Amino acid sequence: MSEKVKVTIDGITVEVEPGTSILNAARQIGGDIVPPAMCYYSKLEGSGGKCRTCLVKVSKGSEKDPRPMPKLVASCRTGVMDGMEVQNITSPEVIEARKGVVEILLINHPLDCPICDQAGECHLQDLSFEHGVGNSRYEFDRRTFEKIDIGEKIQLHMTRCILCYRCVYVANQITDNRMHGILGRGDASEISTYIEKAIENDFSGNVIDVCPVGALTDKTFRFKNRVWFTKPVDAHRDCPTCKGKVTLWYKGDEVLRVTGRKDQFGEVEDFICNTCRFETKNTSSWIIEGPRHIAQTSVISSNHYEFVPLPVIKENQVLIEANKIEFERATKI
Amino acid sequence: MARKLLLENINVPGIHTFDVYRQNGGYRSVEKALKTMTPDAVVEEVKTSGLRGRGGAGFPTGMKWSFLAKPEGRERYLVCNADESEPGTFKDRFLMTHIPHLLIEGMIVASFALGAKTSYIYVRGEMMPQIRILERAIAEAKNAGFLGKNILGLGYDLELYVQPGGGAYICGEETALIESLEGKRGNPRIKPPFPAISGVWACPTVVNNVETIAAVVPIINDGGEEYAKIGNGRSTGTKLISASGNLKKPGVYEIELGVPVEEFIYSDEYCGGIANGKRLKAVVAGGSSVPILPANLILNTINGQPRLMSYESLSDGGFQSGSMLGSGGFIAFDEDQCIVRNTWNFSRFYHHESCGQCSPCREGTGWMEKVLHRLEYGHGKMSDIDLLVDVSKKIEGNTICPLGDAAAWPVASAIRHFRDEFEWHVNEPKEAVARNYGLAKYADPLPKLEEVVSS
Numbered sequence: 001m002s003e004k005v006k007v008t009i010d011g012i013t014v015e016v017e018p019g020t021s022i023l024n025a026a027r028q029i030g031g032d033i034v035p036p037a038m039c040y041y042s043k044l045e046g047s048g049g050k051c052r053t054c055l056v057k058v059s060k061g062s063e064k065d066p067r068p069m070p071k072l073v074a075s076c077r078t079g080v081m082d083g084m085e086v087q088n089i090t091s092p093e094v095i096e097a098r099k100g101v102v103e104i105l106l107i108n109h110p111l112d113c114p115i116c117d118q119a120g121e122c123h124l125q126d127l128s129f130e131h132g133v134g135n136s137r138y139e140f141d142r143r144t145f146e147k148i149d150i151g152e153k154i155q156l157h158m159t160r161c162i163l164c165y166r167c168v169y170v171a172n173q174i175t176d177n178r179m180h181g182i183l184g185r186g187d188a189s190e191i192s193t194y195i196e197k198a199i200e201n202d203f204s205g206n207v208i209d210v211c212p213v214g215a216l217t218d219k220t221f222r223f224k225n226r227v228w229f230t231k232p233v234d235a236h237r238d239c240p241t242c243k244g245k246v247t248l249w250y251k252g253d254e255v256l257r258v259t260g261r262k263d264q265f266g267e268v269e270d271f272i273c274n275t276c277r278f279e280t281k282n283t284s285s286w287i288i289e290g291p292r293h294i295a296q297t298s299v300i301s302s303n304h305y306e307f308v309p310l311p312v313i314k315e316n317q318v319l320i321e322a323n324k325i326e327f328e329r330a331t332k333i
Numbered sequence: 334m335a336r337k338l339l340l341e342n343i344n345v346p347g348i349h350t351f352d353v354y355r356q357n358g359g360y361r362s363v364e365k366a367l368k369t370m371t372p373d374a375v376v377e378e379v380k381t382s383g384l385r386g387r388g389g390a391g392f393p394t395g396m397k398w399s400f401l402a403k404p405e406g407r408e409r410y411l412v413c414n415a416d417e418s419e420p421g422t423f424k425d426r427f428l429m430t431h432i433p434h435l436l437i438e439g440m441i442v443a444s445f446a447l448g449a450k451t452s453y454i455y456v457r458g459e460m461m462p463q464i465r466i467l468e469r470a471i472a473e474a475k476n477a478g479f480l481g482k483n484i485l486g487l488g489y490d491l492e493l494y495v496q497p498g499g500g501a502y503i504c505g506e507e508t509a510l511i512e513s514l515e516g517k518r519g520n521p522r523i524k525p526p527f528p529a530i531s532g533v534w535a536c537p538t539v540v541n542n543v544e545t546i547a548a549v550v551p552i553i554n555d556g557g558e559e560y561a562k563i564g565n566g567r568s569t570g571t572k573l574i575s576a577s578g579n580l581k582k583p584g585v586y587e588i589e590l591g592v593p594v595e596e597f598i599y600s601d602e603y604c605g606g607i608a609n610g611k612r613l614k615a616v617v618a619g620g621s622s623v624p625i626l627p628a629n630l631i632l633n634t635i636n637g638q639p640r641l642m643s644y645e646s647l648s649d650g651g652f653q654s655g656s657m658l659g660s661g662g663f664i665a666f667d668e669d670q671c672i673v674r675n676t677w678n679f680s681r682f683y684h685h686e687s688c689g690q691c692s693p694c695r696e697g698t699g700w701m702e703k704v705l706h707r708l709e710y711g712h713g714k715m716s717d718i719d720l721l722v723d724v725s726k727k728i729e730g731n732t733i734c735p736l737g738d739a740a741a742w743p744v745a746s747a748i749r750h751f752r753d754e755f756e757w758h759v760n761e762p763k764e765a766v767a768r769n770y771g772l773a774k775y776a777d778p779l780p781k782l783e784e785v786v787s788s
C-alpha cells in the first residue's frame with residue numbers, strides 16, 4: 001500500500017507517501033514554494049484549513065482525473081493524488097488571493113509589534129512582510145479586548161488573536177482537560193475560558209509555543225527582552241513528565257525563558273511541561289547541547305554568520321521567469 | 334390551474350392530523366415502497382424523476398443518495414435539514430406547520446431507501462411551534478404503526494427524532510448541521526470527507542432539505558417518470574416559492590418549474606403583480622444569497638428570451654446577467670426601495686451569521702457591512718464601491734463553506750447592476766438619506782444583443 005505518489009509543485013516533482021497533504025509535500029521540497037501556514041500545525045490532529053493563507057491552485061487533479069479543481073484549495077487539508085500538479089507562487093491567482101487573506105487577517109490585528117513580545121518570532125509578521133501589501137484599506141475601529149490572565153503564567157491578549165484554533169487543539173490533545181475554547185460567533189468570537197477560569201495543567205504552557213501571534217504570552221518573560229537580543233541554546237534535562245528537550249534563551253548568563261525546540265516552520269519538536277518551561281530557569285539544571293540554529297531569514301539570527309542556503313527558486317529558471325517579485329525578494333535576503 | 338403535488342390538500346381542514354391526512358391518501362407511498370419495492374428501486378425511482386435538491390444548490394437527489402457509502406456493520410443516517418434561515422425563504426416552515434405528515438412520510442420512504450434505522454429532523458431553534466407540531470405528528474404516526482419497530486409488520490425499523498438547533502444560519506450548511514447535531518459548536522467541517530462517507534458520528538449520512546424529502550412522496554406514489562414530465566428540461570417537478578416583498582399577494586406558492594417569471598409576478602394565480610400600483614425595480618430570485626437582478630434582467634435573459642422559473646433559466650448568463658433559483662426565496666422590490674440599503678441589510682445578516690472559523694469570511698463580512706453602512710448613511714467615498722467589489726472577490730471561493738460566497742454574491746451583483754445608485758449615494762449624500770433613487774432605467778427594455786455586441 002505504501003507505494004509513493006508523484007506530485008508536482010511549481011514545476012518541482014517530489015515523491016511522497018499517499019495521504020500526505022500538499023503542504024507537507026511542499027515542505028519536503030522546501031524553499032520558497034512552501035505555502036505559509038498560520039493555523040496548520042503538523043503535530044496537532046485536525047488543525048488547519050481555517051486561516052486560508054496556504055491556498056494553492058490545483059491545475060491538474062491527478063493522473064486518472066486530470067481536471068483542475070474549480071476553486072483554490074487549502075493545501076494543508078488537501079491530500080495529494082498521483083500525478084497532481086499544484087501551482088503556488090507561479091500562479092498570480094494564488095498570490096492575489098493570499099494578499100487578500102493577509103489584508104483580511106490584519107484588519108482586526110492591532111499591529112502593536114513595537115510593544116509585543118512575539119515580535120521577531122511572529123508568524124503574522126513574517127507573513128505580512130512576505131505576502132502582504134504595504135498599506136491597509138480598512139478605515140474603521142479595530143476590534144479590541146481586555147487582556148486576561150488564563151492561569152498563573154499565561155496571559156491572553158485576544159486583540160492580537162487570529163483565531164487559528166491551535167491552542168484549542170493543544171488543550172484537547174496534549175492535556176487531559178480543556179478549559180478554554182471559542183466563545184461567540186463570527187468576528188465577535190474569542191478564545192476564552194469559561195468566566196475567566198484559570199487553566200491548571202502540567203502542559204498548559206504549550207499554548208504559548210503554538211500561538212502564531214502574540215495573543216498567548218509567557219508571563220515570566222513578558223517585557224524582559226526582545227527575542228533577537230537573546231541567544232538560543234539547545235539543552236535537555238531529566239524530566240519526569242516530559243522529554244525535557246528544550247531551547248534556553250540566554251541574555252548574558254541569565255536564562256530569560258524556556259521554550260520547545262522550534263523547527264524551520266515554527267513547530268515545536270516536542271511539547272514540554274510547565275515545570276521545564278516556567279520553573280527551571282537556571283543553567284545548572286540543564287545539560288547544554290550547543291547553540292540552536294535559527295533560520296537565516298529570521299530576525300533572531302541577524303547577528304549570526306552562517307552559510308545562506310540558496311532558495312529553490314534561484315536554481316529553477318521556470319520559477320524565476322514565473323515570479324520575478326518573489327525572486328527579487330529572495331535575492332535581497 | 335397548475336398541478337400541485339405537495340400542497341394539493343393544504344386547504345383540507347385538519348390535514349395536520351394523522352387521520353385526516355391518511356383519509357386524503359397519506360402514507361400510500363410508505364405502503365407502496367415497503368411492500369412492493371426494494372430500497373435500490375426507490376433510489377432508482379428518485380433518479381428517474383430528476384429531482385434536484387430544493388435547499389439551494391440544486392444537486393440531483395438520486396445521485397446524492399447513490400453516493401452514500403454502505404460499509405458493512407456501520408449505521409447510516411438520514412438527516413432532514415429544516416434549519417431554514419435564509420432571508421426571504423419560508424417554504425419549509427409553511428410545509429411543516431400545515432402538513433407535517435408529508436415530511437414524515439417522505440422521511441420514512443427516504444430512510445427506507447437509504448437503509449437508515451435512525452433519522453433526524455434538524456429544526457431551527459426559533460421554530461418552536463413547528464418542533465411541537467412535528468413531535469405530535471411523529472407520535473401519531475408511531476401510534477398508527479408507521480414508525481418504530483417493525484413498520485406495518487414488514488420488518489423495517491425506523492426511529493425518527495426532532496432535534497432543535499440553536500438558531501444559527503450556519504447550521505443550515507450540512508457539515509455544520511452535523512456538528513451541531515452531534516452536540517458540538519456548529520462550525521462547518523473541511524471537506525473531504527463528504528457526509529456521504531463520514532457524517533454524523535463518522536457514519537455515512539445524507540442531508541436533504543425538507544422540500545426535497547417531501548417531494549419523494551409524489552415521486553413514489555405516481556412514479557419517477559410521471560414526475561419528470563412536469564417541469565422544464567433538467568428542472569423537473571414542482572417547487573415551493575416563498576414570495577415576499579412588494580407583491581400584491583405574497584406567500585408560498587407551488588409552481589411547476591418552468592413558469593415564466595413574468596407570469597409568476599403578474600398573474601392573479603400567483604403573486605398578482607406589484608402592490609399599490611408601483612413598478613418593479615429588482616428581484617432577488619432565490620433567497621438573499623443569490624445575485625440580485627434588475628427588473629429588465631429578471632423578466633428576460635440577456636438573449637431576449639423570457640426568463641423562466643427553473644434552475645437553468647434563472648442562472649442563464651452566469652454571474653454577469655443571471656442569478657440562481659437557490660432555495661426559492663423570491664423577493665420583489667418596487668421602485669421605492671433602496672438597493673444600497675437592502676445590500677447593507679443582507680450584508681449585516683451575513684456578518685452576524687458568519688461562524689468565525691475561517692478568516693476571509695469572519696473579517697471580510699464585517700468589513701463589507703461597515704463600508705455599506707457608510708455608503709447608505711451618506712459618508713461613503715467613490716473608492717468604496719471598488720473596494721467592496723474587491724473585498725467580495727477576496728472572500729468568494731476562498732472560504733471553507735459556501736457562506737462566504739453567499740455573503741459576497743449579493744454585494745458584487747448589486748454593484749454590478751446598480752452601480753449608478755451607489756454612485757448617487759456618494760455624490761448626493763444628503764439627498765440619498767432623504768429620498769430614494771427611484772426606478773431609473775432598471776426596468777427599461779434590454780438593448781438588442783446585436784447592439785451590445787457592436788458597441
